[in-house]
Amino acid sequence: MKETRISDPRTNDRIRVPEVRLVGPGGEQVGVVRIEDALRLAQEADLDLVEVAPNSKPPVVKIMDYGKFKYEQAQKLKEARRNQANTILKEVRFRLKIDKHDYETKRKRAEGFLQAGDKVKAMIxxxxxxxxxxxxxxxxxxxxxxxxAEFGTVESTPTIDGRNMVMIIGPLKNKADAKAEQNAKRAANRTRPESQADESADDAAAAVKTEEE
Structure with missing residues (x-):
């Protein structure tokens, strides 16, 4: 017997039970009603009746736009997968006896990775x-x-891995947010010279006017 998937709930006439606990389109609790009444209310609203908790007694159903709901869920899943796929594990290696300059160089490199939305594998x-x-x-x-800590948080505390010690630091921002912020900064940098030029021109004009007076 084929099981109904959670991602593909029963809808409308496929809900074959005598009564249901109905939730309205705005999330309001209507209460326990006959399935015929629930279907009628959904049809009057030009929406769908969707079973959201089939194992409850009676099952819980909600009036909603099922097509829109499925689309939004698919978009959320797609975005989550894209962020997961785009998150790269960057490696930063240390020696136990590391000088200050080398340490600062690696710290700045790690901060750059985290700001870009990537994880950092710090390895000694x-x-x-x-x-x-x-x-x-x-x-x-x-x-x-x-x-x-300003750019990332520890996801995996220091652990021994063979002859090495490893710690994973995750970014505070996901890849999409980090990329959007970088694009905004680039756009701001492109427009800044023009505004500065305008200000310089205004200052020069004001200076000339003062001299004439």
Missing amino acids: LFRGREQSRPEQGVRLLQRFAEDV
Whole structure:
């Protein structure tokens, strides 16, 4: 027997039960009514009757535009998949004994990745006896997480992976939001020279006028 999928609920005449708990198009609770009355109300509103909780007793149905509902759900799923596919895991590698300049370079690189909506895999490469001092690696990664906290948050705390220690930091903004922000900044930068030129021209004109007076 073929099961009804959650993503494809029973609608209208396919709902074959004697009575249902009806929810109106605005989310208002109508109460338990006969299925015939629920279908009539949906038809009068030129909408669909959709079963949203089939396992309830009686089943819960809602009056809605089912075509619009399916479209919106598909768009949300598409956007979620696109954001997931576009999120790239960027790797930043450290040595346990890292100098200040190298650390700052890697921090700025990681911030750039996070601002672009990508995840960062921070990895410490242990050499020789350094493997016996994992607590130092934890402190370094915790410091790194604090330094980039403005742009990302820890998704996976420091863990040992073979001879390495790894921590995952996720962006505070998803890929789509980060890209939109970058595009807005680029657009602002393109228009800024013109406005600055206009201001300079106005200032020059004002200066000439002052000299003439």
